Amino acid sequence: MIFPAMDLMDGGCVRLLKGDFSARTNYAADPVEVAQGYAAAGAEWMHIVDLDGAKNGATAQTELILKVANSAKIKVQTGGGIRELSQVQTLLNGGVDRVVIGSLAVTNPQMVKHWLETLGPDAICLALDVNQSEDGEFRPAIKGWTEPSKKTLWDVLSDYLGSGLKTILVTDIGRDGMQTGGNLDLYKRIQSDFPTIDLITSGGVGTLDHVRDLKALNPHGIIIGKALYEGAFTLDDAITC
Template identity: 65%
Template sequence: MIYPAIDLMDGGCVRLFKGDFNQRTNYEISPLEVARRCAQAGAEWMHIVDLDGAKHGKTEQADLIIEIAKESGLKVQTGGGLRELAHIERLLNGGVQRVVIGSLAVTHPQMVKFWINELGQDRIVVALDVHKGEDGDYYPATRGWTETGAKTLNAVLDDYMGSGLKTVLITDIERDGVLKGANVDLYKQITADYPTLQLITSGGVGTLAHVKRLKKLKPHGIIIGKALYEDKFTLEEALAC
């Protein structure tokens, strides 16, 4: 499954380089038009990140995201700044298919486990955005990638086993927006260590060869953002390859 991505800031489409808010590319096309074109190309899902929400720790673009969910014809998963159950329920009740929980999944796992059971495992995706440490392990970052925690990726995932968690989204921050290829070795490891989890990959896709390499792993989904905005290939080609 290919998930074309929209990253939102100030109501517009942007992309960051390695998660750096100071290295931002703005795109003129409106988010709703991007979503409509993706639907026309044959996509089923859209991945939307509220980067303002991720940066400031509170959802800021819910109205726009709900509009996209209602008007695009796509199933939408979205995250960024989701800290309260009421905000999550507003998105889900507004037509969003599922929400993506990042920072809280690391800092407040018991709360997220409660949400998984309260809302259903098909409504929550745990997103872990990781840096590789000097010791070779990967460590999830929080607060819009501005802070890195002490727990390893495996420690965080181990804690969720048995909680009902179904889908996990893993981003290698060093690959994000770089277009040099995804961290296939990391995704192979996760697939082997956690075969019961549905893995969505994110970060690094810049060519159709990168897409094909990821598809060989048979992940639940592959998120593609910048490569589509910059016409490295078409969404139709990514879906078909």
């Protein structure tokens, strides 16, 4: 399943390069119209990130995200800056289908496990955005990708076993926005080590061959952002290839 991505800052659509807020590209596209276009092309879901929230640790684009969720016939998962259960409930009650938890999933797993128990596994997706460190290990970055975690990706995922966690989204930050292909080896290991968890891949898609390579892994979903904004191929092409 293809998840077209939308990153929001200051009320508009943007993309970052490798998670660098200083390497930002603004797109002259209305978020509601973009979402409606994705729905018309056949996408069942889309992925929206509140980048202001991710950077500053406080949700900033909630009103716009709910407007998008209620203006297009498409399911929405969204995250960025979420720190309180009330924020999750506001999004879910307002029309969002699944809330994506990033930094907090790493820094406060007990709280997130409580949310999983309270809201159910379908309401929560963990976003683990990783960098490969000098020792070869993949470690999640937190606070809008501005700080590394001491925990490895495998430490974090192992800690959630038995919690009811159903869905994860893993981004290789080093490939994000680069359009050089997804990290197939990383995703294969995740699927091998954690076969009961649905994996959504993210980062690096630049061609339809990259999409086909990821589809061959049969993940739960494939997130595509920059390649769609810049017209490398159409959403319909990605869905049908």
